[in-house]
Each structure stands twice: as C-alpha cells, then as structure tokens.
Amino acid sequence: MINFQIIRKGEILKKYKLILPTTHKGTQGHALFIGGSYGKMGSICLSAKAAIKTGCGLVTTFIPKCGYEIMQISIPEVMVVTDKKKKYISKIDYKIIPQAIGIGPGMGQESTTQKALEVFLKINKVPLVVDADALNISALNKNWLSLLAEKTIITPHLKEFERLVGKWNSDEEKIQKAIDFSGQYNLIIVLKGAPTLIIDHLNIYENSTGNAALATAGSGDVLTGMITSLLAQSYEPLDAAIIGVYIHGLTADIALPKTGIQSFIASDIIANIGNAFLTLDA
Numbered sequence: 633m634i635n636f637q638i639i640r641k642g643e644i645l646k647k648y649k650l651i652l653p654t655t656h657k658g659t660q661g662h663a664l665f666i667g668g669s670y671g672k673m674g675s676i677c678l679s680a681k682a683a684i685k686t687g688c689g690l691v692t693t694f695i696p697k698c699g700y701e702i703m704q705i706s707i708p709e710v711m712v713v714t715d716k717k718k719k720y721i722s723k724i725d726y727k728i729i730p731q732a733i734g735i736g737p738g739m740g741q742e743s744t745t746q747k748a749l750e751v752f753l754k755i756n757k758v759p760l761v762v763d764a765d766a767l768n769i770s771a772l773n774k775n776w777l778s779l780l781a782e783k784t785i786i787t788p789h790l791k792e793f794e795r796l797v798g799k800w801n802s803d804e805e806k807i808q809k810a811i812d813f814s815g816q817y818n819l820i821i822v823l824k825g826a827p828t829l830i831i832d833h834l835n836i837y838e839n840s841t842g843n844a845a846l847a848t849a850g851s852g853d854v855l856t857g858m859i860t861s862l863l864a865q866s867y868e869p870l871d872a873a874i875i876g877v878y879i880h881g882l883t884a885d886i887a888l889p890k891t892g893i894q895s896f897i898a899s900d901i902i903a904n905i906g907n908a909f910l911t912l913d914a
Contacts (some may be wrong), residue, residue, distance in 0.1 A: 637835075656689070661864030673698070681736070682856075688860035693711070722742075733760050736766030759781075768792060789824045810829070826842070839881055846881065858879060886904050
C-alpha cells in the first residue's frame with residue numbers, strides 16, 4: 633500500500649537537529665562534490681556554496697584543472713582537489729574521508745569521464761547524492777545503476793528521469809514508474825517538479841514549499857548541495873532529502889516578494905538559506 637504524505641513545517645521540526653553551542657567544523661560533517669568541466673564550472677560552484685550555507689563544516693570539490701582558480705576565487709571557504717586533466721574529469725582520486733558525496737553537477741559526458749564514474753561507483757562506500765550528468769551517464773549505462781548503494785539519493789528533473797525509465801502518458805504512470813524504479817534499486821528519488829516529490833519505494837512525500845521562481849538555471853545544483861550537506865551532517869538519507877527539498881522551496885517563498893519570479897536566480901536560493909533556517913529556529 634502506498635503511503636502518501638505532504639511535507640509541512642511540523643514534520644520538518646520533528647526531523648530537524650538544533651545546532652549545539654559546542655559544535656565546531658569538525659562535528660558538522662565533510663562533504664565532497666565531484667563534477668565540473670570546461671564551461672560548466674558554475675554548477676558545482678553552486679552546489680559547493682549551497683552545502684556550506686546549509687551548515688556543513690567542511691566542503692571539498694574534486695574538479696578538472698580548468699576550475700581551480702574559479703572555485704578558489706568564487707568560494708574561498710571551499711577546498712579544491714583537481715583531476716590531472718584540464719577540461720574534464722578522467723580519474724576520481726582523492727585522499728580525504730568525507731561523510732557524504734554529491735556527484736554530477738557540470739561533470740559532462742566525456743567517454744573518459746564515464747569510465748571514471750563507473751570505477752568510482754564500484755568502490756564508493758560513502759553516502760551519495762547523484763545528479764545531473766552522473767544521472768545522464770547512468771541512463772546511457774543502465775547496468776551501472778545496480779552499483780549504487782542502498783538509499784542512495786538521486787535528484788532527477790523530469791527529462792533526466794525520462795532518460796532513466798522511459799516515457800509516460802500520465803502523472804499516475806510517472807509516479808508508478810518512480811515507485812517501481814525506487815523499489816528495484818532501493819534508491820530515494822527526489823523527483824524535481826511542481827511539486828517536488830520524494831519517493832522511497834511505497835512512501836511518497838509531496839513538498840509544500842516553493843513557487844515558479846525555482847524554475848531557473850542552477851536551482852537543481854543548489855538542491856544537490858543542500859541535500860549532500862545534510863547527509864554529511866549525519867541526517868538519514870530520507871530525512872536529508874525531505875528537509876533539503878523543504879528548505880530549498882522555502883527560500884523562494886521568502887525571496888519572492890523582493891525579487892519577483894523573473895529576477896529570481898539560483899544564487900538567490902543560496903542567499904536565503906539562512907532566512908529559511910531561521911523560520912525553523914523561531
């Protein structure tokens with residue numbers, strides 16, 4: 633039997649963890665973001681900055697060499713490890729021990745990058761959020777989906793989801809495909825849309841926050857950063873997805889009276905994450 637629930641503030645407060653006075657950056661988790669390519673560094677910059685703003689103690693990015701100066705200058709709070717290649721990722725190799733990983737934003741689909749993703753998925757044991765080109769590559773290599781650990785979070789928009797499961801003819805069929813896909817691979821699906829749905833097999837959660845302003849470039853990259861940040865802060869995967877989606881939408885509700893729909897951009901989501909959290913602490 634399908635369990636359907638609308639995500640409201642009361643449910644978020646039950647899951648939300650207050651920050652203790654004794655907290656320091658070493659107790660707030662370390663998130664790693666893997667992605668970026670020539671001309672697409674903005675995506676992973678948005679993810680990394682969103683992670684810091686969502687409370688993660690430490691954030692590291694693994695990016696191609698072309699993004700080194702971009703990342704270091706635009707987000708000085710974030711650490712950087714680079715691939716040996718200049719324009720794309722060829723081998724995912726890092727020495728840190730993160731508590732969560734977000735992979736895919738701006739990564740591109742070079743054949744070498746695809747192979748690097750396959751090798752990474754075979755050995756990764758860290759809680760994972762899969763987005764953007766990591767999803768598109770997986771859609772081209774569907775046998776790799778079985779490499780994803782249980783309760784991995786995937787965050788497709790509707791077109792990315794279609795590449796994974798095929799076309800549908802109704803909302804009911806779309807949701808059934810999501811239920812089946814989640815159950816088959818034991819994944820948590822954040823199906824971005826209006827409204828965004830979080831699907832954990834037979835459990836479906838509909839978000840109650842957000843508006844049309846979120847339909848803007850980079851919005852999904854920010855969401856990936858927020859969810860990965862919460863995952864690194866020891867939230868359970870389902871709770872990280874639910875809280876991340878709720879706060880993400882709430883930023884647009886807070887900002888809309890000042891920005892309007894047309895002028896709202898992904899950076900406005902990041903700028904209002906703090907204001908969104910303040911509504912929970914009130």
